Amino acid sequence: EPEVTQTPSHQVTQMGQEVILRCVPISNHLYFYWYRQILGQKVEFLVSFYNNEISEKSEIFDDQFSVERPDGSNFTLKIRSTKLEDSAMYFCASSFEGTINGYTFGSGTRLTVV
Amino acid sequence: ILNVEQSPQSLHVQEGDSTNFTCSFPSSNFYALHWYRWETAKSPEALFVMTLNGDEKKKGRISATLNTKEGYSYLYIKGSQPEDSATYLCAFPSGSRLTFGEGTQLTVNP
Numbered sequence: 001e002p003e004v005t006q007t008p009s010h011q012v013t014q015m016g017q018e019v020i021l022r023c024v025p026i027s028n029h030l031y032f033y034w035y036r037q038i039l040g041q042k043v044e045f046l047v048s049f050y051n052n053e054i055s056e057k058s059e060i061f062d063d064q065f066s067v068e069r070p071d072g073s074n075f076t077l078k079i080r081s082t083k084l085e086d087s088a089m090y091f092c093a094s095s096f097e098g099t100i101n102g103y104t105f106g107s108g109t110r111l112t113v114v
Numbered sequence: 115i116l117n118v119e120q121s122p123q124s125l126h127v128q129e130g131d132s133t134n135f136t137c138s139f140p141s142s143n144f145y146a147l148h149w150y151r152w153e154t155a156k157s158p159e160a161l162f163v164m165t166l167n168g169d170e171k172k173k174g175r176i177s178a179t180l181n182t183k184e185g186y187s188y189l190y191i192k193g194s195q196p197e198d199s200a201t202y203l204c205a206f207p208s209g210s211r212l213t214f215g216e217g218t219q220l221t222v223n224p
Contacts, residue, residue, distance in 0.1 A: 004157070031210070042217075043158075043203065048210035056210040091157070099207030100146055102160025 002026045006092050006106035013082055013113055021077045021109045023092030031095045032075045033103065034067065036060075036088040043091070049075065050098075082113045116140055118206045120215035127194050128223050134190040135218040137204030141185035148205040148212060149178055149189055158203060161189075194222040 005024045013019050025032050034046040047057045047067055054067065066078045075094075079086055089110050093103040119138045127133050139147060146165050150158040162171045167182040175192045191198055201219045205212035 033211075035212075043205075043214040045211040045213070050210070058211065098210060099148075099212060100163065100165070102148055102150075102163050103158075103212070104160070105150075105157040107155075107157040 002104070004092055004094055004104050004106035006090075006109050008109060009107070010110045011112070013111070015084060015113055016081050019079050019082055019111065021079075021090050021092075021111070023075045023077075023106055024073055025075055025092065025094030026104055027073070029094035029096050029104070031055075031098045032067075032069070033093040033095075034077045035091045035093065035105075037091070038085075038088045046077070046090075079111075082111075084113050087111055087113045116206055116208055116213040118204060118213050118215040120202075120204055120218050122218060123216065124219040124221070126221045126223060129195060131194050131222075132190065132192045133194055133220065134188050135202060135220075137187045137189070137215055139185050139187070139204070139206040141183060143208070144182045144185075146207050147180060147187050148207070149187070150203040150205065151176075151200050152203055152217070153200045161202075189218075191220070194220070196222045196224050198222050 007022045032049040037043045045058050047061045048055045064080045068076050089108045091108045092106040095101045095103045149161040152158040162178045164180040170179045177190045180187045199222045201217040203217045205214045
């Protein structure tokens with residue numbers, strides 16, 4: 001069964017530092033996403049990516065966030081200057097045909113900002 | 115802001131019990147509803163994508179129904195087993211994003 005892989009599984013970073021969360025989506029999928037879940041809250045949408053560009057982003061996804069697909073296999077989320085409130089579980093997901101298909105999620109990166 | 119609600123928030127049942135939980139979503143501009151199963155320390159796993167009013171989908175002992183006119187979906191588990199213990203999430207697509215409910219945490223006691 002194809003998987004979405006995420007690294008690292010857990011990252012601790014100092015407030016103000018930059019972090020890059022990495023994802024390898026399923027190879028024939030065309031749509032890529034980042035979601036996050038702050039402890040005790042709902043899973044929330046950050047950004048969707050299709051055809052090498054952002055197709056939609058949420059109000060959370062401000063100038064501190066960026067995404068990239070640098071080499072056709074990796075899909076990264078960068079947070080430029082982390083804040084305490086960025087502490088969350090970050091999930092990458094991919095799908096073949098967008099939201100009409102179920103997503104395949106990675107197992108997440110737990111980001112802790114101290 | 116879309117309102118996707120799930121109930122109950124948590125549920126404890128005995129092995130062998132059948133159970134069901136609810137997802138409510140906006141009935142306007144509907145085109146799909148997703149159900150996911152999320153076990154602790156694992157990734158959410160897609161169960162169903164429901165698209166047609168009145169549709170029923172089944173995967174083993176788990177089934178789901180959909181009422182798009184009144185804006186709800188039920189997930190049923192027949193003869194619950196301890197391995198069914200997980201959080202069950204529904205999600206409503208709008209544009210290219212999914213809006214998730216808060217989930218129903220199911221615990222099946224042996």
